[in-house]
Amino acid sequence: NTKITQSPRYLILGRANKSLECEQHLGHNAMYWYKQSAEKPPELMFLYNLKQLIRNETVPSRFIPECPDSSKLLLHISAVDPEDSAVYFCASSPRQNNNQAPLFGEGTRLSVL
């Protein structure tokens, strides 16, 4: 799937700050960040609908999303923790009237040392 691009694909960090990037060229209105830890389903972290943020209140404050425009999504992580090791998926979906299941990017695999 090259319609949603994520970078970087792999990330190995000590206790550092880093940003994940996502871009979609599908004209979708909604963009998501999901976290998938080993042997678990994707867990919704943040959702932007027409650039309005809806957050999962259980996500630690060291994760800060940013939506600079309707096609781009960033996830800033400050002082990563070992429990943050997971695959972070960006996803997007079109307008509500079209009701399509979110399309996922290939993910960024984060390993925290």
Next chain:
Amino acid sequence: QQKVQQSPESLIVPEGAMTSLNCTFSDSASQYFAWYRQHSGKAPKALMSIFSNGEKEEGRFTIHLNKASLHFSLHIRDSQPSDSALYLCAVSGVTNAYKVIFGKGTHLHVLP
């Protein structure tokens, strides 16, 4: 808070068998329902979705929704080894249809 549960947790079937996967959800006001398939190390990929009660068939896959029972299912006819994967059901939120919540998944193994 929407609750989405899947059964069984894992399933082993022989090649050619009919496979049935189940998903229950907590709120009948949910707006759409989807099944995803995730191969190991890959991104989840949407298989099928449905918005109103009834059945929908696409090739070997059939999705069935009963909102009153808070239940939907995926049936795979003539299961193939390539169908072996993690199957995730997904349900939209009630107050926000974009808020898609996943079940914990069913690991399907199709033996050749």
